[in-house]
Amino acid sequence: MTIFRTENITKKFGGLVAVSNLNINIEKGQIIGLIGPNGAGKTTAFNMITGVYKPTEGNVFFGDEKITGLKPHKITKVGIARTFQNIRLFNELSVLDNVLIANHMRLKSNVFSSVLRTPDYVKKEKVIKEKSINLLKELGLEDVKEEKSFSLPYGKQRRLEIARALATDPQLLLLDEPAAGMNPQESHELMVFIHDIRDKFDLTILLIEHHMKVIMGVCESIYVLDYGVTIAKGTPNEMQNNSKVIEAYLGVE
Amino acid sequence: MKRNNLLNIIAIIVFIAILFILNMTLDAYKLRIFNLAGIYVILGLGLNLVNGFTGLFSLGHAGFMAIGAYTGALLTMSPEMKEMTFFLEPITPILANIQVPFPVALIAAGVIAGAFGALIGAPVLRLKDDYLAIATLGFSEIIRIILTNTQNITNGALGIKGIPGYTNIWWVWGIALITVIFMVLLIKSSYGKVFKAIREDEIAAEAMGVNLFKHKMMSFVIGCALAGIGGALLGSLIGAINPLLFRFLFTFNVLLIVVLGGMGSITGTVLSAVVVTVMIEYLRVLDIDMNLGFIRIPGIPGLRMVVFSLILLMVILFYQRGIMGTNEITWEKIFGLKNRISNLITRRKAS
Known part of the structure; x- marks a missing residue:
């Protein structure tokens, strides 16, 4: 059952197209990753979903409800909660x-x-x-x-931010770089933690992450953005061998 | 919890007893200063709710005080008195014959100031930080200019004289007490927590499902209503008001009390309102001639303000967040202090 989808959402800042025609489709209970090099438009996509920005084009659906352009607090009420890239407690x-x-x-x-x-x-x-x-x-x-x-301590602050998001009783949880600044031990714990809360709170999770180990470890499916364009989507293993993804991250040989 | 409730009730009874004694013993001059301090408590708490607890940097308090003061004055004055005051241009017939009891006038002052707060808040509260400060400051001046120019309602620049002096220690400190209790309950409630959340981080608060505009508006309107009530009490205490009384400087006085006491501290505001009001009066010694025996210092009018500013500078230098910061004086802390002192004494004795 599709719990959340975006339909060609696009965000333009003047002449800059930060995100173009993003189509995300999430089934209930999935953990989906959103990756891409710096400036690819991941956080902009989050901001469009959570109502911080209004998409220039396209629509966002939660269940059957169209939530495009709703105010952030209304979107939270509908059942989408988020955390922030730089902790905001x-x-x-x-x-x-x-x-x-x-x-x-x-x-x-x-x-x-x-x-x-x-x-x-x-x-x-x-x-x-x-x-x-x-x-x-x-x-x-x-x-x-x-x-x-x-x-x-830092790790607990991250955890508290997630706790605070969970307290809004969300169905969909958006995590913006939850493993940022964590050491390998902590990020491993985080992976277990994400699985745990998904099962315990019956959640669907969309996360942005740079930490490839975390992405590979928890995500069932990944969307890869580069310069606002979705260049690939698929399972973590497929992405590891996708030439376009490698190109975006490492450049052309 | 139970113990605290009991202590609160005892404290209120003791406070009322103290008011009774002060009312009997203080002379008219001291009583007036004490009442002024009470009014500053009300005004300060109103401003602290907006600036300290909700983090909205508003500088428009004087305008709302003015609205409250004029409302209170026009509603309590007798028709004859109004006719005498408005000699240049007669008062509008609607207001000419209205006279209501003082408490009704106070409530009306609060309601009307609050309504104007809502009216001004609607466009202005979309702004943040310095922009909000400038916008509210501007609106406060606009209110003052309108008051100066609506001759048939406010008597313009001539001001209103002969406002009945209903204000006494019971009205002032009674309302101050109610305001303190109201603020404590409000801040303790879920709404108070949300106000603080908005102060800490607006974006995160909104992401937690907080309707920013609604809650900012709520805080602002309550603050304005308190300013209105304080203004009405002040008008009745002084007996004469004019638009010049409510210049920016007045907002600054209240802001000073709030900052000194600690932005976001109820007990801090109460303390600093009393201390500042009393101290400004006691420093009057500096304005008159001083004879130190060997040297005679001629009185310099305004010297007390210089000294006062110096004291202010010192406090801000050493206590950047005000005397109390965001802390409160609670029973737990008082008992904690008592225990610490007795521990200290026993340790001293042991060594």
Whole structure:
């Protein structure tokens, strides 16, 4: 069952075509990779999917719903969550608060009942808090839940960012270079982790990554971009031997 | 949790008792300064919600105070008084005969200032950082210019005199207390967390499903409403207002209190509002002649502001994020401090 697809999405910045005619098709439960040299348009593609940019042309579909050009917060509500290439945590807030904020959109309490702490709000808040603590427990962040998020070590910050994205109850998770800056040991753990959360939270994952080991290890299918154009797609093994991909990464012999 | 609630109730009762004693013992001058401090608490908390907690750099507070002050004044003055004040051009018939009780006027001041906040916020809150600061500053000046030129509503540059002086220690500090409680509850709630999230990282907040515009607007409107209520109280305290009172300098005074106390700290704002207001008055000694016995320093009007600025410079130099930063004084910290001190004493004794 196709859970997500893009139809010829194109983004132009003036004369520069950052992404042209990208067609991604993701089945439920898949882990799909999006790779390409620097400046290939991977993050631009993410930004179009999550509503940060409006595609110049083309459409984005989630299930049967057309979500092209919706605001980022609406897209999150629909069920697409993301992480960022350079970690964007709420630094001054505690780990638990970071996750709690992701639940705010589903709280459905107005500001008056929140301030007056009506029984209804208190009950909802309690449910959300329990849910968040459980989530932190599952991701191994429970022991640091009261600490400010900027004080965490790098690996845990990455993990918290994923936890925060998961707290929005997504069906599709977009990971933007989750292994950036990780050592081999950490990136190996990350691979296991990605598989784990896919199974545990019944997710579909689209990830950008430069780390080929991670890509080869977790992805079932890969899209390769170069200068905004999709130059190849297929299984990791096919891509390893694809002449166009090798050319894009290493140049012509 | 239970213990804290109990302590909070005790603290409020003690606070009311202190107000009672101050009301009995302070002379009119000191009482007035104390009330002014209370008004600054309300104004400061309003601005801190916008600037400190939500991270929206707004410099338009004075404009909303003006709206509140004028609303409060026009709604509480008697028809005869209005007729006397508006001698150049009579007041519009709609406003001429309205007179409502003080609390109603205060609420109206808050509501109308909040409504103007929403009106101005809608276009302006799409901007960020310095751009937002300049835009809000501009709108605040526009409000002031409009007030100067709508002669038949605001009496223009002549201002309004003879505003009934309902403001007393109970009104000011009662509302200040309610504002503090409101702010604590708001910041503790899910909405408060979202405000802080917007301050920390807008893009990430939006990616977490936070409707940026809605929440920024909410924070801004609440801040403006508090400014309006503070303005109405101030008008009633001074008894006379004119558009020049609400120049940018007034926003700066409130901003100074917020920054000194710590952007994003409720207790910090309360502390600094009281300290700054009282200190500005006490430094008045510097403006008059000083006789040190061996030398006589002639009074230089304005010297207190120089000294005050120096003190401000020092604080900002050593406490860049204000006295409290984003921290709060909590019962846990007070008890923690007590334990630490007693530990220190026992250790001293042991050695």
